[in-house]
Amino acid sequence: MAQTRSFNPYTENGGTILAISGQDFSVIAGDTRQSEGYSIQTRYAPKVFRLTDRAVLAVNGFAADGNMFVKKVKQRLEWYKHAHSKDMPLKAIARLIQTMLYAKRFFPYYVYNILGGIEEDGTGAVYSFDPVGSYEREACRAAGAAQSLVQPFLDNQIYFKNQVAAPGTTHPAHLPLPDVLSIVIDSFTSATERHIEVGDGLEVYIVLAKGRDLQDFEAIRARNVHLTQELTVTEDGERIFVMRLDLKKD
Amino acid sequence: MFRNTYDSDNTVFSPQGRLHQVEYALEAVKQGSAAVGLRSKTHAILLALKRSTGELASYQQKMYRIDDHIGIAIAGLTSDARVLSNFMRQQAMAERMIYNRPIPANRLVSSIADKAQVNTQEYGRRPYGVGFLVIGFDKTGPHLYEFSPSGNSYEYFAMSIGARSQSAKTYLEKNFESFADCSLEELITHGLHALRETLQQDKELSIKNTSIGILGPGGAHETGITAQGNFRILEDDKIDVYLQSMVPKEVEAPTVTVPPPAAGDDDVQMGDN
Numbered sequence: 160m161a162q163t164r165s166f167n168p169y170t171e172n173g174g175t176i177l178a179i180s181g182q183d184f185s186v187i188a189g190d191t192r193q194s195e196g197y198s199i200q201t202r203y204a205p206k207v208f209r210l211t212d213r214a215v216l217a218v219n220g221f222a223a224d225g226n227m228f229v230k231k232v233k234q235r236l237e238w239y240k241h242a243h244s245k246d247m248p249l250k251a252i253a254r255l256i257q258t259m260l261y262a263k264r265f266f267p268y269y270v271y272n273i274l275g276g277i278e279e280d281g282t283g284a285v286y287s288f289d290p291v292g293s294y295e296r297e298a299c300r301a302a303g304a305a306q307s308l309v310q311p312f313l314d315n316q317i318y319f320k321n322q323v324a325a326p327g328t329t330h331p332a333h334l335p336l337p338d339v340l341s342i343v344i345d346s347f348t349s350a351t352e353r354h355i356e357v358g359d360g361l362e363v364y365i366v367l368a369k370g371r372d373l374q375d376f377e378a379i380r381a382r383n384v385h386l387t388q389e390l391t392v393t394e395d396g397e398r399i400f401v402m403r404l405d406l407k408k409d
Numbered sequence: 410m411f412r413n414t415y416d417s418d419n420t421v422f423s424p425q426g427r428l429h430q431v432e433y434a435l436e437a438v439k440q441g442s443a444a445v446g447l448r449s450k451t452h453a454i455l456l457a458l459k460r461s462t463g464e465l466a467s468y469q470q471k472m473y474r475i476d477d478h479i480g481i482a483i484a485g486l487t488s489d490a491r492v493l494s495n496f497m498r499q500q501a502m503a504e505r506m507i508y509n510r511p512i513p514a515n516r517l518v519s520s521i522a523d524k525a526q527v528n529t530q531e532y533g534r535r536p537y538g539v540g541f542l543v544i545g546f547d548k549t550g551p552h553l554y555e556f557s558p559s560g561n562s563y564e565y566f567a568m569s570i571g572a573r574s575q576s577a578k579t580y581l582e583k584n585f586e587s588f589a590d591c592s593l594e595e596l597i598t599h600g601l602h603a604l605r606e607t608l609q610q611d612k613e614l615s616i617k618n619t620s621i622g623i624l625g626p627g628g629a630h631e632t633g634i635t636a637q638g639n640f641r642i643l644e645d646d647k648i649d650v651y652l653q654s655m656v657p658k659e660v661e662a663p664t665v666t667v668p669p670p671a672a673g674d675d676d677v678q679m680g681d682n
Contacts, residue, residue: 232504234502234506237498237502238498240474241474241498249505392633392635393632394633394634395632396633
């Protein structure tokens with residue numbers, strides 16, 4: 160009887176990520192559960208990372224590849240800063256990610272990337288990638304274990320698909336920040352209910368364009384003061400805030 | 410007399426036990442425009458004089474950021490400086506990737522010193538023609554190092570390299586005991602005074618020809634500096650406020666030279682009593 164031995168270089172670590180862009184902001188979120196099969200490896204493993212003051216990258220799929228990929232992207236951004244004395248613009252980071260992913264076309268990073276942040280013209284942006292670098296700018300995208308639960312919800316609530324506006328009105332092109340945050344949180348609480356690989360905790364990164372009025376954000380922050388932290392240092396550039404919320408642990 | 414026969418090969422000692430090629434490399438450093446480094450208990454700073462080829466030309470860059478916690482000022486061959494600073498950046502990034510920590514500054518300086526030493530002992534290779542002043546921050550506070558193409562590196566409280574750097578050294582030697590407790594602004598003023606000493610007669614420090622590199626918490630005139638005080642380079646308009654803080658150079662009185670006593674003259678010199 161022949162014995163076949165094999166080594167599978169990849170595994171699925173579960174979890175879900177989501178990003179939604181607004182007129183002058185971008186929200187990038189991910190749950191913090193890391194699993195393998197029916198086991199939970201850890202209840203807190205971040206999947207969303209700050210790259211620059213205006214770019215945030217969420218990675219989902221195979222955690223080892225995801226974590227390493229983020230480190231390599233950060234190194235490339237550091238070289239750019241050395242050469243040009245400034246941060247890389249968002250659309251350039253998106254293109255860079257494509258070339259880095261395609262460079263391993265024949266032994267890919269098993270990672271679904273979502274890049275969110277503020278473009279050079281001050282608009283909120285979301286870029287989503289497949290494991291070998293195919294990418295596109297969108298208004299919103301969900302990826303990971305609960306993608307099939309969340310993306311249809313976003314299609315309805317963000318793109319207003321299969322919805323007709325009230326007579327005499329049109330659907331808004333962009334949603335305000337409080338609405339977007341509610342949609343993000345509801346997406347994750349609902350995904351947690353019905354998908355075993357989603358839960359434990361939620362990290363929401365909010366990237367705000369330079370000079371944007373912060374009143375709507377301050378109202379949200381006031382309700383969640385102990386859960387919110389600022390990552391940016393100055394007040395005169397883009398601002399990045401992180402909100403950490405609990406999700407059900409079962 | 411023997412210098413010429415022993416000075417073209419890197420791998421040949423002179424009868425006096427010297428490596429002339431290495432010494433010529435040190436000359437290249439002395440030809441570069443001046444750079445000054447000094448530190449206090451809380452900050453380490455670099456100041457450099459930028460050179461330009463003429464009125465129409467831009468000024469040569471003298472400072473490089475290596476990592477959040479390390480910066481360098483160069484004197485000598487700029488092309489060699491680029492290559493070595495690139496190597497330093499690679500080392501710093503590799504340390505963060507492999508060991509998940511910022512590279513200790515003394516270790517980084519040792520690594521380029523070792524690299525430079527190779528070029529002083531291999532046939533066919535020439536020594537690097539650039540010297541560095543390196544400032545770094547670690548758990549024990551701010552540090553300043555000098556790197557030279559001989560492969561030597563040393564830590565200092567204050568140091569200067571490049572053209573007419575001895576004049577700056579004299580100022581630093583006179584004042585260094587007060588540096589430890591200086592504020593950032595006071596430290597920069599000291600550094601600018603030291604740098605000014607290296608200028609030729611008709612030149613002065615301006616926002617165009619001066620660079621300041623700073624490590625440590627943000628000063629009174631700075632905004633948006635991180636808590637650890639990441640390395641930043643100040644140039645152009647940002648420098649003006651610090652140049653204004655300098656004590657104006659005294660107008661020199663015409664010097665009266667006292668003739669030295671003639672050799673073998675036993676006359677008693679009448680002086681002030």
